[in-house]
Amino acid sequence: xxxxxxxxxxxxxxxxxxxxxxxxxxxxxxxxxxxxxxxxxxxxxxxxxxxxxxxxxxxxxxxxxxxxxxxxxxxxxxxxxxxxxxxxxxxxxxxxxxxxxxxxxxxxxxxxxxxxxxxxxxxxxxxxxxxxxxxxxxxxxxxxxxxxxxxxxxxxxxxxxxxxxxxxxxxxxxxxxxxxxxxxxxxxxxxxxxxxxxxxxxxxxxxxxxxxxxxxxxxxxxxxxxxxxxxxxxxxxxxxxxxxxxxxxxxxxxxxxxxxxxxxxxxxxxxxxxxxxx
Amino acid sequence: xxxxxxxxxxxxxxxxxxxxxxxxxxxxxxxxxxxxxxxxxxxxxxxxxxxxxxxxxxxxxxxxxxxxxxxxxxxxxxxxxxxxxxxxxxxxxxxxxxxxxxxxxxxxxxxxxxxxxxxxxxxxxxxxxxxxxxxxxxxxxxxxxxxxxxxxxxxxxxxxxxxxxxxxxxxxxxxxxxxxxxxxxxxxxxxxxxxxxxxxxxxxxxxxxxxxxxxxxxxxxxxx
Numbered sequence: 001x002x003x004x005x006x007x008x009x010x011x012x013x014x015x016x017x018x019x020x021x022x023x024x025x026x027x028x029x030x031x032x033x034x035x036x037x038x039x040x041x042x043x044x045x046x047x048x049x050x051x052x053x054x055x056x057x058x059x060x061x062x063x064x065x066x067x068x069x070x071x072x073x074x075x076x077x078x079x080x081x082x083x084x085x086x087x088x089x090x091x092x093x094x095x096x097x098x099x100x101x102x103x104x105x106x107x108x109x110x111x112x113x114x115x116x117x118x119x120x121x122x123x124x125x126x127x128x129x130x131x132x133x134x135x136x137x138x139x140x141x142x143x144x145x146x147x148x149x150x151x152x153x154x155x156x157x158x159x160x161x162x163x164x165x166x167x168x169x170x171x172x173x174x175x176x177x178x179x180x181x182x183x184x185x186x187x188x189x190x191x192x193x194x195x196x197x198x199x200x201x202x203x204x205x206x207x208x209x210x211x212x213x214x215x216x217x218x219x220x221x222x223x224x225x226x227x228x229x230x231x232x233x234x235x236x237x238x239x240x241x242x243x244x245x246x247x248x249x250x251x252x253x254x255x256x257x258x259x260x261x262x263x264x265x266x267x268x269x270x271x272x273x274x275x276x277x278x
Numbered sequence: 279x280x281x282x283x284x285x286x287x288x289x290x291x292x293x294x295x296x297x298x299x300x301x302x303x304x305x306x307x308x309x310x311x312x313x314x315x316x317x318x319x320x321x322x323x324x325x326x327x328x329x330x331x332x333x334x335x336x337x338x339x340x341x342x343x344x345x346x347x348x349x350x351x352x353x354x355x356x357x358x359x360x361x362x363x364x365x366x367x368x369x370x371x372x373x374x375x376x377x378x379x380x381x382x383x384x385x386x387x388x389x390x391x392x393x394x395x396x397x398x399x400x401x402x403x404x405x406x407x408x409x410x411x412x413x414x415x416x417x418x419x420x421x422x423x424x425x426x427x428x429x430x431x432x433x434x435x436x437x438x439x440x441x442x443x444x445x446x447x448x449x450x451x452x453x454x455x456x457x458x459x460x461x462x463x464x465x466x467x468x469x470x471x472x473x474x475x476x477x478x479x480x481x482x483x484x485x486x487x488x489x490x491x492x493x494x495x496x497x498x499x500x501x502x
Contacts, residue, residue: 007295011304013497032307041305044312048321056332056371056378064366065373067359070352071431073462080432083422085380085415090436107443119408121391122401124323130394131502140390168428170356 019236068168088149091156184249217247299494308501322386329379336372348464348472352425397501403492410485420474
């Protein structure tokens with residue numbers, strides 16, 4: 001058996017030259033100019049790769065990767081959102097005959113058929129002709145599939161309120177330490193927490209955060225009783241003393257957040273770092 | 279000098295066939311963008327591999343800081359992003375790379391499909407390629423949970439519900455992935471971590487090797 005540098009192969013393949021030449025054709029049978037992969041073509045590939053890498057790093061530098069607040073199974077009203085490349089599957093489940101009692105059609109049926117057909121494409125499209133015009137059915141089905149994926153993704157993404165979702169991000173979150181021993185905390189828990197969150201952080205789409213408020217205790221008492229903006233009146237129910245405790249608690253938590261800046265300077269400066277890099 | 283070293287190794291190991299498999303072959307005109315600019319569509323496969331390499335390397339660095347338990351996972355990601363030198367960039371590369379690799383593998387699949395390059399004798403390579411697509415989607419799904427933030431948690435809950443909707447074996451699949459038929463918690467995170475970092479990459483490497491060996495064995499498909 002012949003070995004070493006003098007071995008002869010068919011085309012650029014691993015198939016040795018010999019009587020059994022089944023696959024593939026030698027490139028000398030194709031008209032045109034071939035180029036050695038090493039080193040000529042690889043050098044050009046590296047150039048393309050370098051340009052691609054620069055573009056990729058620009059993307060990375062321009063958009064810091066997102067991080068929301070730590071997972072909390074008790075978060076109420078959170079609308080789940082998958083990564084963008086699963087949005088089309090997610091959107092599919094919103095159609096009537098792909099949801100509820102038909103959910104198997106949406107989760108397994110349609111995606112299973114589509115991806116199954118993709119997997120077995122060579123055995124469904126068996127004629128030797130390779131040009132798109134020679135296999136209209138395969139090409140049309142693929143165009144339909146791609147169009148539906150793009151359409152479903154678009155439908156799903158356009159229904160998302162991205163600005164509201166940005167409020168979930170830790171970069172936009174001001175954290176304060178809540179003094180749960182404060183007399184007003186229980187009042188807050190009973191009256192306000194369901195809308196404004198357990199640490200005054202607010203609930204996106206429901207109520208704003210109660211941190212950095214421009215109001216004093218009197219104004220807070222007034223808002224708790226009479227409402228403001230979209231907040232209806234009479235959200236607070238309790239005695240005047242409880243109302244005083246509540247207002248004190250909110251004011252105290254706010255000033256505490258400002259006062260303890262020295263302690264949380266680590267996270268503060270990191271927030272600024274994220275902001276400036278955006 | 280280099281030639282002498284090569285000859286010395288070749289005499290003992292007969293590496294010429296290996297070298298030929300990897301690098302010593304001709305690039306035909308129809309795939310070379312230097313001759314036909316439209317041949318840039320042949321770059322998508324290589325770029326997919328390039329981004330996969332970025333994912334492997336950046337992922338290796340991420341595991342230096344990441345802690346796969348529900349107490350510390352989120353804190354470790356936040357620490358990595360805000361305190362560690364270049365941590366923001368490493369996580370950024372891994373985060374955005376996950377999206378870019380999907381875009382690239384999608385374009386590569388479309389190129390191969392519309393050129394009918396999966397036809398005889400390349401059926402098996404197409405199947406391996408589609409399996410690679412599934413594995414990469416699986417990596418995207420399992421990796422999404424790992425930062426353990428609200429977005430990750432609730433999206434995974436939905437994903438697991440979808441797995442549960444499979445007839446007959448749905449609950450078993452969900453339990454296998456999440457560690458429990460109802461709870462998404464500590465077990466889920468460690469399982470997704472193991473799947474993301476050990477199981478799927480192992481499958482990925484095997485399939486990639488098969489993909490590349492088949493390409494070198496069969497050569498690239500001819501012009502249309």
